[in-house]
Amino acid sequence: MASWNSTSLEIVYQVFGWTAFVSWSISFYPQVILNFRRKSVVGLNFDFVVLNLTKHSSYLIYNAVLYFSSAVQRQYREKYGIGQMIPVAANDVAFSIHAVILTAFTLFQIAIYERGTQKVSKISIGIVCAAWLSAAVCVIIALPNHSWLWLISVFNTIQVVMTVIKYVPQAFMNFRRKSTDGFSIGNILLDLCGGVANYAQMTVQSIDQDSWVNFYGNIGKLLLSLVSVFFDLIFICQHYLLYPGKKAGKCPKLGEESTEPLIKSSDHPESENV
Incomplete structure (x- = not known):
C-alpha cells in the first residue's frame, strides 16, 4: 500500500483538494x-445544464467506485504499479455528490421559472442518450471478465467529453447575444479557482511520490481541470472585456424573448421543451 513520503506535502495535498472542493461546490450557488x-x-443555456448533469453523474460513478471499491483499486495497482497511490481523494467524491444534487436542482429551476422561448435542443438530448447507451453497452461487455477498471474509465471518458461539449452552448449564446446577462460570472470565477487547485493537488502528489502516474492514471481529472480553466478564461473575457455591462434587455415575459438553444441541427430546427 502506497503512503506519503512527506507529511508536509500530504497536508498541502489535502489543503489544495478541499480548496478545489469548496470552490467548485460554491460555484453552483451564484447561478x-x-x-x-x-x-x-x-440567459442560462439549457443544453449546458443538461449536459452538465450527465457529466457530473459519470464523474460521480468513476470517483465513488475507484475510491470505495477494493477490487477496482487492486486492478488499478496491477496496471500502474503496486506502489502507486489511488488518484481519487475524498474531496473528489464529496464534490461529485454535491455537483449532481445542485445540477439537478438547477434543472428543477428551469422547469418552474420563466424560460422565454428557450428550449433544450434535440442534439443535446441525443448526445445524452448516446452517452448513457454507450455506458450500458460497456457494462454488458465488462461483466464477463470483471473489467471494472476499464468500465469506470469509460465513465471517466464520458465526463471528459461532456466537459468539453457542455461549455460550447453557453459560450456561443453569450457571443450571439453579445451579453452575459443571466449567466453568473461568480460561477466561473469559483470554477477557475477550483480547476487550478485541482491541478495543484495532482502535482503535489506526483512530487511526493516522484512519479507522474497520478496524471496519466487519472487522465480524466487532469483534462477536467485543463478544459475547465480554458473555458473559464473565455467566459471571463466575454464578461469583462468583450461585453462589459451589456444587457440582453429587461427580463421579458414568458414567450417574449427569442433565445434559441445553441446546439441545434439545420435539418431539425425545432427543439424539445425541458
Missing part, C-alpha cells in the same frame, strides 16, 4: 441564487 432572484432562467 442558483441568480435564478431565484430573477424568477427566470432566461
